[in-house]
Amino acid sequence: MTKRILIAGESWTVHSIHQKGFDSFTTTEYAEGVRWLKTALxxxxxxxxxxxxxxxxxDFPFTPEDLAAYDVVLLSDIGANTLLLHPETFTKSRVLPNRLASxxxxxxxxxxxxxxxGYLTFQGIDAKAQYAGSPIEEALPVSIEQxxxxxxxxxxxxxxxxDGNHPIVAGLDDEWPILLGYNRIAAKPDATLVARVGDHPLIVAGSFGQGRSVAFASDCGPHWAPPPFVEWPGYDRLWTQLCDWAAGQ
Structure with missing residues (x-):
């Protein structure tokens, strides 16, 4: 049976100003950070x-019925406003579904x-990701800081x-490569703490209604997940098992 996943986020554009004395010019670069995760899955x-x-x-789906075409939806480094404020709503005041609630x-x-x-998931840098208090937080197995x-x-x-018995970490060694940062989250009372980073949760798994959700507090690629982590032999197994579990498999 085909397993289908929708990944949203993991892209950015950098607009640079180069000042050389009196004169300046600008350059723009677009980049994506999904390749390690995409290849693993x-x-x-x-x-x-x-x-x-x-x-x-x-283009992100509007309704739960649209999303049902996928076994898993994965959000990585994409702020809540990107999904909440569709361009047609923001520029033309068009009434559309709340995709966070969907x-x-x-x-x-x-x-x-x-x-x-990442810098734009959970709450993120300067709290700009804005998932705290949102419908997404309701479905996640963690509480998000303000x-x-x-x-x-x-x-x-x-x-x-x-929790070495959890299917997400089955077959993985205890020694994992280092990470360079993470979002500080707290496991909800009925959730399972699968892995830690420092004194905080790294992987938390839980149920919501008839479905499942997983929070991974660090990155799936650079910069918080440096080359030794994304090139780690356990990387592919970790992400495959994590998404398999979220899909109920």
Whole structure:
């Protein structure tokens, strides 16, 4: 049976100003950080649909019924406003469904949700991700802080397995490569803490209605997940098993 996942986010545009004395010029560069995750899931038998943030703003599905075409929806480094404020609503005052509520209802009806950490997920830098108090938080197995929830660890910090019996970490060694940061989240009382980073949760799994959700507090690619992590032999297994579990498999 085909496993289908929709990944939204993991893209950015950098606009630079180059000042050279009296004169200046600008350059713009577009980049994506999904390739490690996408490759891992495809190796694990997943059919991956990827919507960069600027595409998801317009094309992300509107309703739980639309989302039901996918076994899992994965949000990574994409702020709540990108999904909440469709361009037609923002520029033309068009009434459209609340896509954050649609994701929540999709999970309640049996879908799978994964949120991956970053500067624009959970609360993120300057709390600009804005998922705290949203319908997404209802469906997640974690509580989200109101403020900037980043924990930067430029010195490197080692993840540790908290529940070695959980299917998400089956077959993985106890020694994981370092991470360089994460979002500070708290497991809800009925959720399962699967892995830690420092004194905080790294992977939390839980149920919501008929569906499942997983929070991964760090990144799936650079910069918080440096080359040793994305090139780690356990990387593919971790992400495949994490999404398999979210899908109820």
């Amino acid at each position: 495809e190796k694990g038998g997943w059919d991956v649909t990827f919507q960069p943030s600027h595409v998801a703003a317009r 994701i929540r209802d999709y999970v309640a009806k049996g879908g799978g949700l994964v949120m991956v950490g 403020g900037d929830d980043r924990v930067e660890a430029p010195q490197g910090i080692h993840p540790t397995i908290a």
